[in-house]
Structure formats: structure tokens, C-alpha cells
Amino acid sequence: MDRHDGFREFVLARQQALMRTAYLLTGDAHLAEDLLQSVLAKVVRQWAKLSRDGNPEAYIRKALVNQYTSWRRRPRPELPSAEVPQHGASYDDATLDRMVLRQALARLAPKQRAVIVLRFWEDLTEAQAAEVLGCSIGNVKSQTHRALTRLRTIAPELAHLLSDPEIEEVAP
Amino acid sequence: MTRLRQALDGIAAEAPLVNLADAAIARHRRRRLVTTSLATVALAGVMGAGGVVMATPWRPAAEPAVQVAPTAPTAPTVPTVPAVDRAAVVADLPEGPVGRLSHAYQATCETGCDDAEWRVVTSDGKTYRVPRALARTAGRPAVPVAISRSGRALAYYSREAQAHVVRDMETGAEVVSPVKVPEAEIPRGAMLLVSDDGRYVAFDDPQEFGDYPGVLIDTRTGERTMLKRDFEPVAIKDGVLELVRPVKTDLWLMPVTGGGEPVRFDGVFVRFSEVAPDGRTVVALDMTGTPKQEPVLTVLDAKTGKALRKVPAPALAVDLMPTVWLSDTEVTVRNGAPGGRLYAVDITTGKARPLADHGEVLHLTLPGRATSS
Incomplete structure (x- = not known):
């Protein structure tokens, strides 16, 4: 029994939903993954307390948003532009x-x-x-x-x- | 369900499938290891050299990277070059001198960003590939390069050397950092900065909320100085490293030999310029209170913490980033993201005149600015 098993189980169940939030916030697959992973890495060390006392998912969503807004106060990475196509078939x-x-x-x-x-x-x-x-x-x-x-x-x-x-x- | 919700659902559904549990645990362990190591190093520094840790001296690959006399650098000339023709065949950066750099960027990802590569553009408009500069690692944002404010030194991470390299663009000489940084441990969102004479390199990971303290390395002596947590490097000029603690907001003009102390501003400021030619003022964006309808540049006294004056720049979009100074009154400001439109803004009048338009390129890197991926 690994002491991180509870964390793994939670992430396995909820990571895709959290990833969708991260993706909507960042608009970039790599950044979204990086954002979520960096938040989860912080959650690992508090997992025992969070899983016992709190609502881990709500905590993670709040951390996602706060970390995202903190990142974005820094210079933004540019993304390749993609022309929006005209309405067509x-x-x-x-x-x-x-x-x-x-x-x-x-x-x-x-x-x-x-x-x-x-x-x-x-x-x-x-x-x-x-x-x-x-x-x-x-x-x-x-x-x-x-x-x-x-x-x-x-x-x-x-x-x-x-x-x-x-x-x-x-x-x- | 609203139609906006449906559209957002559609975007969210495009999020890639991930499996992050083990990666997050590994990252947590790595961070704990780094923290422990740094605490040990800091303790050794306190006991020995007063906070400065002696690392292995730098090994020059050919000759010292930059042999410029440490005179006050002149304001860089920002070339008004057209956007790069990315369709053209681009040569690799040759061994010898190519001249100072105007900017760097990543070639647009055409096949999912696995083929991303750094390119540099010289002041006379020549573009070169830099295949030795790692552009990104698996599943991670771009690995940065940095250009000194004069455009003479280029710093990048070399996969081959597993370390940072500083190249003198006027001689072609390169110095490889003896501080090995395994590719797997490149801090995410790392900032990279190189001094005008190529002697000092600073890197930091601002996206980690200070979990990885930044490092300043003297390429001549091999001294390595840990930067204070929460402070991120903004610029190096005239032997002074400019550090900012975002949001609080504190600014610390730290001599590269150590010393100085932070000054706190009354308000929230982001995106600081380098220090003005007067050696004491900086320009930053005022983010205090509710978002501004128009960008407001604020001239701040880095010695006293006082806001000297507000400079509305209504002609420019909100997304501004002040960088290097061109004269006593004009500061270069990058405007808009994505994109690389540069203006010279007169901080006495707020008037902006266009300098260059580098087009919408990926990860535009400009001289004298700490870059982050």
C-alpha cells in the first residue's frame, strides 16, 4: 500500500474534468497540462489533510484559477495565430x-x-x-x-x- | 443550457487525455529534493562565504564568451525590420560571428509543436536556426532563450551539454555552464536572462511560486548566488540585477556582487522596465484596483518607492510590456500579445512612436528582457 494511493485514485477519477477546466482557462494543451500538474504536485503534500477535512476537488479548482491568474500576470507566451476561416461548406x-x-x-x-x-x-x-x-x-x-x-x-x-x-x- | 455554455463545452471537450497522478507525485518529490538540497547549500553558504556559493568554475568552450569592457552599454538599436519570411529556407547559425541580435522566436509549430525550433534574427535582418537551443521538452512549455540588452550575447539551454550556453554573437565564442541541469528538471516556465557582457546568467521559475529559487551565475568566477524566494529577475544592467516580487509589489536592485534591499511600492505593479539611464527610476504597469480601461504606465522611484507620475498611453492596447530605455525619456514598449509590435513611449508625454513590427511570432524574445516560456 503506497501512501499516495488515495491521491492516485482521486486523480484518476477527476483528472479529466479538471483538465477541461485548465484547458478552458489556458486555451493550450501543454499549458493546461502544466497548470494542472503543478497544482496537483502541491496537493500531494497536503493530501492527507485535504482528503480528511476538506473538499479536494473544490480546493484544486480554486488553486487552478489562482495559479492561472498568477501565471498570466507574467509575460504571456504567444500562441501561433490561426486565421478564423470564413463561413463555408x-x-x-x-x-x-x-x-x-x-x-x-x-x-x-x-x-x-x-x-x-x-x-x-x-x-x-x-x-x-x-x-x-x-x-x-x-x-x-x-x-x-x-x-x-x-x-x-x-x-x-x-x-x-x-x-x-x-x-x-x-x-x- | 445557454449557447455560450455549449460552445465552451465544445472547447473543453478538446482537452487532451492525461494521466497526471504519477507525474505530479514525481514532481512533488523532485521539488522536495531540490528544497532540501538548496537548504543544505544555503546553510553551507552562510557558514562559509556569506551567502555566495562557489561552484565549479566555468569551462570556456573556446575562449571567454564575451570580452567586452564593462562599460555602460549603449541603448540597443531596435531595428524596424519586417516580419520574418518563414517560408524561406533558413540556415543554421554558423560557427563564426554573425553580429548582434534583434530578436529570437520559435518557428511556428506545424506538426503539433514537436518540431519547434528557436531562430534568431540579427540586426541586419538575417535569420538563423539555432538547433542546439532546446525549444521544448516532452509535454512542457517552451524552454526559453535570452538575448542581452545590447543584442550581443545569446543564452540558451543545450540538450547536448545538459546545461546553459552563452554565445557571443560578434565572435562566435561560446561558454558552457558547468552547472548541469538535467533536461527532466528544467523548471517549468523558467525565466532566463543574460547580462550585456555575457558574464552573468540568471534563471528562475516564476510559475512555481518560488518553490525553485532563482540563481545568478558569474561566468568568469563560477560564483553562484541563490536569489531570494518570491523575487523574479527582470533585467541586468550596469552590474545590477533587477528583481521584482509581483503583486506586493517589491523591487530590489541587487548588485551582482550582492547587497541592496527591496523597496515596496504603494500599489500593484507588473511588467517592469529595466532601470532608466538615471539609475533610479523604472516604468511599470499599474494594476492597482479595477482593470484600467486604458493602459497606465507609472514612473516609479526605485530608491524611495514613490510613484513619480502616471503616463496614460491611450494610443496603445492594454497589453503593454516596458523593456529597455532608448534615452532619458523614451522607453521601449512591446504592445499586444500575440505579436511583436514595438513602440518608443515618451514617458513625459505618453506619446508613442512605432519602432518595429515583428509580426505574430511564437515566443518572441527581445533583447534585455527576462523571458519565460
Whole structure:
């Protein structure tokens, strides 16, 4: 019996879900893997306490977001640009939406990107997102509003994605 | 489910499959080992040489890398070269002199980034491949290169030597660091920095929250100095290593021989320039409070910690990175990411004039700037 067996079991079960969060935050497979692995490496040493007292997954998600925003305060690595193709026969609308959204997310400030992921993908409430980000609810509201406004500005072709009532309530 | 959620789901579904448990445990063990080793080294340093650890002297591969007299470097000329023609056949960096460098970048990944390679561009626009400079390791972000602020020295990690190498671009001479760093232990997101005369190399891993303290190496004497935790190297100029503790925000102008002490600023500042020609002011981006609608460069006094003035630069996008000074009043500012648009910003007026556009290249590395992958 290895003392890390409990950690291994947890990671095996949850790593793909956590990886999806990391990937949405970073937009890059290598960076996402690096982000998640560096957080997990820190979790290893606290595993006994976390597994006994807390909610490891919530802790890891919070650490992912905080480490990501900390990374992104530093000079950003550039990613190869990929021209967004024009609407055409070879791409369906959903594929095109993903490509445009991916590029638009890359142009958001770190916290804005994080708040989009937390509020509209993780479906966290404003209070929950504030807890994860370590800021006030008011700050989450303003960051969300700014992020959506910026998405609308830099990618007007995404307007249909951002016009659902739930989103309009946040940033009309 | 909103349509935004559906699109985000689609992106999230593209996340690669991973198996990270054992890798994370191995990384945890490696970090613990490094911490223990560094604690031992630090203790030895305290008992012996007052914090400075003597390492094996550097072994010059041919002759000392750079034999420039330690005079005050002139402001580098930022060439207004067009974006590199990546379709052209690019020659390997030859053995001899090629002249000072304008910038470096990684060739665009065409087959999943396994074929990534570093390329350097000289001040007169010639581009060379640098196959000996490791570009990335399996499953890890890019391994950085660094160019000194004058463009004369290039530092890179050599897979063959399993160590960093400093090359004098004007003579072609190279020095191999005696400090071996196994490829598997290259700190993730490592920052690399080389001084103008090629004598000092600093590397650090800012993405690890100080778990790997940075190191400053004197290439002539072999002295190796551990940098204080939480501080990351920004620039080396005139024998002074500029260290920043992000967010707090502290700035430490540490002579390469040691000494000095951090100064704390009132506010949150990021992306510091090198020290201005006056030897005491720096420019940084003000990140205090809510995000700024327009970028605000702040001139800070590195001796007293006072903010001397705010310089709005409304003509530029928010994503700014001040780097080297061109004169007493103009600082080079890189604008936009991705991309390599450079401007000279007059810190008395906020006016920006374009200097160069290196296009949208991968991991653009500019002279005088600590680079991170």
C-alpha cells in the first residue's frame, strides 16, 4: 500500500474534468497540462489533510484559477495565430463558433477569462465565483460585465452566443 | 443550457487525455529534493562565504564568451525590420560571428509543436536556426532563450551539454555552464536572462511560486548566488540585477556582487522596465484596483518607492510590456500579445512612436528582457 494511493485514485477519477477546466482557462494543451500538474504536485503534500477535512476537488479548482491568474500576470507566451476561416461548406456553425470563441477568449484579461469559465461553464453563482477568485461579489459582477462587453466588441459574430436571457441579465 | 455554455463545452471537450497522478507525485518529490538540497547549500553558504556559493568554475568552450569592457552599454538599436519570411529556407547559425541580435522566436509549430525550433534574427535582418537551443521538452512549455540588452550575447539551454550556453554573437565564442541541469528538471516556465557582457546568467521559475529559487551565475568566477524566494529577475544592467516580487509589489536592485534591499511600492505593479539611464527610476504597469480601461504606465522611484507620475498611453492596447530605455525619456514598449509590435513611449508625454513590427511570432524574445516560456 503506497501512501499516495488515495491521491492516485482521486486523480484518476477527476483528472479529466479538471483538465477541461485548465484547458478552458489556458486555451493550450501543454499549458493546461502544466497548470494542472503543478497544482496537483502541491496537493500531494497536503493530501492527507485535504482528503480528511476538506473538499479536494473544490480546493484544486480554486488553486487552478489562482495559479492561472498568477501565471498570466507574467509575460504571456504567444500562441501561433490561426486565421478564423470564413463561413463555408467545410465548417458547421458550432465548429466556427468554437474557433471564434477560442480566439476571443485568448484576448481577455486573465480574470475576465476566469470569470467566464466559472460563471458560464462551471455554472457557479456570483458568490461561489467570488469565493474561488478571492474577491468580492461586486468585483465578479463587474468583471463579468466587462468580459462579456469585450467579447461582444472583439467578436461581434458571437452575438448569438451572448444573447441568451441568462447572459443578457448579467450584461445587457 | 445557454449557447455560450455549449460552445465552451465544445472547447473543453478538446482537452487532451492525461494521466497526471504519477507525474505530479514525481514532481512533488523532485521539488522536495531540490528544497532540501538548496537548504543544505544555503546553510553551507552562510557558514562559509556569506551567502555566495562557489561552484565549479566555468569551462570556456573556446575562449571567454564575451570580452567586452564593462562599460555602460549603449541603448540597443531596435531595428524596424519586417516580419520574418518563414517560408524561406533558413540556415543554421554558423560557427563564426554573425553580429548582434534583434530578436529570437520559435518557428511556428506545424506538426503539433514537436518540431519547434528557436531562430534568431540579427540586426541586419538575417535569420538563423539555432538547433542546439532546446525549444521544448516532452509535454512542457517552451524552454526559453535570452538575448542581452545590447543584442550581443545569446543564452540558451543545450540538450547536448545538459546545461546553459552563452554565445557571443560578434565572435562566435561560446561558454558552457558547468552547472548541469538535467533536461527532466528544467523548471517549468523558467525565466532566463543574460547580462550585456555575457558574464552573468540568471534563471528562475516564476510559475512555481518560488518553490525553485532563482540563481545568478558569474561566468568568469563560477560564483553562484541563490536569489531570494518570491523575487523574479527582470533585467541586468550596469552590474545590477533587477528583481521584482509581483503583486506586493517589491523591487530590489541587487548588485551582482550582492547587497541592496527591496523597496515596496504603494500599489500593484507588473511588467517592469529595466532601470532608466538615471539609475533610479523604472516604468511599470499599474494594476492597482479595477482593470484600467486604458493602459497606465507609472514612473516609479526605485530608491524611495514613490510613484513619480502616471503616463496614460491611450494610443496603445492594454497589453503593454516596458523593456529597455532608448534615452532619458523614451522607453521601449512591446504592445499586444500575440505579436511583436514595438513602440518608443515618451514617458513625459505618453506619446508613442512605432519602432518595429515583428509580426505574430511564437515566443518572441527581445533583447534585455527576462523571458519565460
